[in-house]
Amino acid sequence: MISGGEHRMDGAAIIEQLMTTEVRADPYPLYARALELGPVAPGGDGMFVASGYAAVNKVLRTPAFGVATAEMMAGLEPEFIAHSSLALFGRSILQRNAPDQPRVRSLIASVFTPRRVAALRPAVERAVGELLDGMAEQGADGSPVDFMDAFAFRLPVGVICELLGVPEQDRYRFRGLASDLTVALEILADLDELTAADRAADELSDYFTELAAERLARPQDDLVSDLARIAAEDGERLSAQELLANLVLLLVAGFETTTNLLGNGLALLFRHPEAAAGLRNGAITPAGFTDEVLRFDSPVQATGRVALADGLEIDGLPIPAGSGVTLLIGAANHDPARYRRPEVFDPTRTDSQPLSFGGGPHFCLGSQLARLEAEVAVPALLDRFPRLAPGGVPTRRDRLVLRGFETLPVTVR
Secondary structure (H helix, E strand, C coil): CCCCCHHHCCHHHHHHHHCCHHHHHCCHHHHHHHHHCCCEEEEECCEEEECCHHHHHHHHHCCCEECCCHHHHHHHCHHHHHCHHHHHHHCCHHHCCCCHHHHHHHHHHHHHCHHHHHHCHHHHHHHHHHHHHHHHHHCCCCCCEEHHHHHHCHHHHHHHHHHHCCCHHHHHHHHHHHHHHHHHHCCCCCHHHHHHHHHHHHHHHHHHHHHHHHHHHCCCCCHHHHHHHHHHHCCCCCCHHHHHHHHHHHHHHHHHHHHHHHHHHHHHHHHCHHHHHHHHHCCCCHHHHHHHHHHHCCCECEEEEEECCCCEEECCEEECCCCEEEEEHHHHCCCCCCCCCCCCCCCCCCCCCCCCCCCHHHCCCCHHHHHHHHHHHHHHHHHHCCCCEECCCCEECCCCCECCEEECEEECC
16 A cells, blocks of 8 residues: 555655555555656755666666765765764675775675575585474474574574674574664664664674674684784785774675575465475575575565766766665566566566666675575475464564564474
8 A cells, every 4th residue: 555645656755665664664665656657766955766677787887986985875865874873884895885885895795705605505505404303393283483583584594693703602693683683774853773783783783893803813714714814914915993894784784685586485475376386396596586686575675776877877867975775676687678577476587677776886795505505494494394374473573674574383293
């Protein structure tokens, strides 16, 4: 249902609607309205809204459309830097442009090479097997098991923490902290909504300060040890503040989107049992299924860019320097100009290139790892539990940018 603003639907009204709980629960009807406005539409006050696939793809891949840095945001809203959650993300590669972003990104990228990710498959398979054992034990008496808590969170957090070097006993505490912190990535009506996010930022910063110091004193074969050494040896390559901000980002980004990918994927399997049957009999490939989940119900629904230069345009519409562009990834992935029958969940599509992991300079470093985890986990889940079924009413998180479930009860026997 599209409420207030229907009679004057434009770019500004689209954003206004996306701020409501009702629309965030199911934004796709609104995305269809956004696409009717054209690939890009003015949003008022120097803002634009891009919803077309080609338009969003172009902006993501054009370096002259950069991210809004902490300095830019502080210029518009002086209170910005008073919030430790915003300041923390502002020091990470997520919200830096060249030359800072490529300098730091290159230090991290070596961990996510295709060869190194592929080498993780046996470890992912072992972790999946152990978590499925846990689900089987928990649900042996027929009682519901929360898939989000028992599997969708634990698998990716275990993998990214192994890469980072976070001790196993510390890992479970991160789910609540990450949930609080990622509010800072949402489109907010009021910065007062950041109280819990600021607390989480402070706690995670303190945690990684201690862990980095420990790894500097006693190095191990992990990313925290490597980056802490670089920061200690050469602050020009990586400052102490950049070290902390990017360790927190890697932790949160390393499981938040994959957790949502797994939850959204299972919910779609329940709605489309023919897809589950296709995965079981080989008619649907795990890669094809993952691509379609990413397209149909993306874990990341929106992002933003700023025009850093004059002379830019999107689909023929001039975008003056300093203008902000909200990129509706969820709408772009449903653009009928790009996808035939985009409203249909079809894991047999062969032309799917969803924009869920972004593109260009800020393309998600962990995209291949997320795909690997989903492609291993989903077939194993279906194979282990032939009678897997919904076990209650799921609850969605009231979010737009990061879309996923809070709980997803299932029965396994």
